[in-house]
Amino acid sequence: MARVLLSFGYAFWEIFMFKKIIFLIVGIFAALPVFAQETIKIGLVTALSGQSARAGEAITRGLQIAIDELNASGGVLGKKFELLRRDDEATPAKGVIAARELVFKEKVTVLFGGLDTPVSMAIVPIMNEAKVPYMGPWAAGTAITKNGANPNYVFRVSAVDEIVDKAILQYAQKTFNAKKPGLILVNNPWGESNEAGLKAAMAAKGVTPAGIEKFEGNDIDVVPQLTRLKAAGADSLFLVGNVGPSSQVVKSLDRMGWKVPVVSHWGPAGGRFTELAGPSAKDVHFVQTYSFFGNQRPVGQKVLKALMAKYPDIKSAGDVTPAVGVANSYDAMMLVALAIKNAGSTDGDKVREGFYKIASYDGLIKSYKQPFSATNHDALGENDYVWTQFIDNEILPVGIKK
Numbered sequence: 001m002a003r004v005l006l007s008f009g010y011a012f013w014e015i016f017m018f019k020k021i022i023f024l025i026v027g028i029f030a031a032l033p034v035f036a037q038e039t040i041k042i043g044l045v046t047a048l049s050g051q052s053a054r055a056g057e058a059i060t061r062g063l064q065i066a067i068d069e070l071n072a073s074g075g076v077l078g079k080k081f082e083l084l085r086r087d088d089e090a091t092p093a094k095g096v097i098a099a100r101e102l103v104f105k106e107k108v109t110v111l112f113g114g115l116d117t118p119v120s121m122a123i124v125p126i127m128n129e130a131k132v133p134y135m136g137p138w139a140a141g142t143a144i145t146k147n148g149a150n151p152n153y154v155f156r157v158s159a160v161d162e163i164v165d166k167a168i169l170q171y172a173q174k175t176f177n178a179k180k181p182g183l184i185l186v187n188n189p190w191g192e193s194n195e196a197g198l199k200a201a202m203a204a205k206g207v208t209p210a211g212i213e214k215f216e217g218n219d220i221d222v223v224p225q226l227t228r229l230k231a232a233g234a235d236s237l238f239l240v241g242n243v244g245p246s247s248q249v250v251k252s253l254d255r256m257g258w259k260v261p262v263v264s265h266w267g268p269a270g271g272r273f274t275e276l277a278g279p280s281a282k283d284v285h286f287v288q289t290y291s292f293f294g295n296q297r298p299v300g301q302k303v304l305k306a307l308m309a310k311y312p313d314i315k316s317a318g319d320v321t322p323a324v325g326v327a328n329s330y331d332a333m334m335l336v337a338l339a340i341k342n343a344g345s346t347d348g349d350k351v352r353e354g355f356y357k358i359a360s361y362d363g364l365i366k367s368y369k370q371p372f373s374a375t376n377h378d379a380l381g382e383n384d385y386v387w388t389q390f391i392d393n394e395i396l397p398v399g400i401k402k
Contacts, residue, residue: 046114
C-alpha cells in the first residue's frame with residue numbers, strides 16, 4: 001500500500017511539474033509576438049542598382065538619418081522604426097512584386113516609393129486596395145497622388161509634374177528669353193504626364209511649342225528627333241527623362257554641334273549624369289527641391305552633420321548627391337512618424353487620417369503648415385523649387401560658385 005501511495009505521489013508530482021513547464025513554455029511563446037512587433041516596419045521600393053542606383057541610395061540615406069533620429073528619441077508609440085529595402089531595378093513589374101512582398105508578407109506600416117513614375121503608378125493601385133499608406137519621396141508624375149481613389153492612401157513629399165512644368169516655362173522665359181521651345185520627352189507615363197503639364201502651362205501663357213518629340217528609355221541616338229526640333233526653329237529645349245536617356249539627348253546635341261539652352265525636369269540628378277553625358281552635362285539647368293549648399297537653417301545643419309558622421313564618403317555638402325533624394329525622404333519620414341503618432345496606431349486607415357491631422361512641422365525643405373488635406377496629398381508646392389546645374393560633378397544652385 002505504501003508503495004502504491006508513493007508511486008501515486010511521484011506521478012502527481014511529475015504531472016504538476018509537467019504542467020508548470022507547459023505553462024512556462026506557453027508564456028514564453030505568448031510573449032514572442034509582442035517582441036516581434038517591437039518595431040514599426042517602413043518599406044522602400046526603389047532602384048538600388050543600374051543607372052539610377054544613386055537616387056535609390058539617396059532616398060535610403062535620407063530615410064535612415066530620419067529613422068536614426070526618431071529611434072534615438074524613443075521612436076513612436078513606444079516602438080522603434082525598421083527600414084526594409086527592395087530593388088525594383090527601375091522596372092514596374094519588379095516594383096509590384098517587391099511592393100506585394102513588403103505589404104502582405106512583411107506587413108510594413110508605410111511603403112516608400114522611388115525615382116520612377118512608371119513604377120510608382122504600377123504600385124499605387126495595390127496600396128489603395130490594401131489600405132496601406134504609400135509615400136512618394138521622388139517620382140513626380142501628377143497622377144501618382146491624383147489617382148482617383150477614394151479613400152486615397154497615396155501621399156508625396158516631392159515635385160509634382162504639373163507644377164514643375166509651369167516652373168520650367170517660367171525659368172526658360174526669364175533666363176533664356178525662350179519664345180519657341182521644343183519638347184523632348186521620354187516615351188513613358190512620366191513623359192506623358194509632363195507633356196500634358198507643359199502643354200497646359202504654355203497654353204496659359206500663349207506660347208506655341210516648336211514641336212514635341214519622344215525618345216525611348218534605351219535610345220542611344222536622339223539626333224533625328226532633335227534635328228526636327230532645330231528645323232522647326234526651337235530656341236530652347238524642355239527635357240524630361242531620367243539619367244540614361246537624358247545623357248543621350250546631351251550627347252546627341254554635341255554630335256549635331258547644336259548649342260541650345262536645355263531646361264530639364266530633375267531626371268539628370270538621379271545618377272551618373274556627368275559621367276554619361278560628358279562635358280556638356282554642365283549646360284543643363286534642372287529643377288530640385290533642396291540644396292545643402294549655401295546658408296542652412298538648423299535642421300539642414302543637423303542633417304548634414306548626421307550624414308557626414310554616418311557615411312564616410314560624405315565630407316561636405318557637395319558629396320550629398322542627389323540632395324533631393326535625401327531631403328525629400330528625410331522630411332517625408334518625419335511626416336510619416338507624425339501621422340502614426342496622430343493615429344495612435346499602425347492601422348493603415350488610421351495612419352491615413354493621421355496625415356490630415358499634422359498641423360505643422362519644421363522640416364529640412366521648409367516649415368510645413370498642414371501639409372496634407374483630404375483634397376491635397378502633395379506637401380510641396382510651386383514655391384519649393386530651386387534651379388541647379390552640375391559643376392565638377394556636384395549639383396549646385398545656378399549662380400552659386402564652389
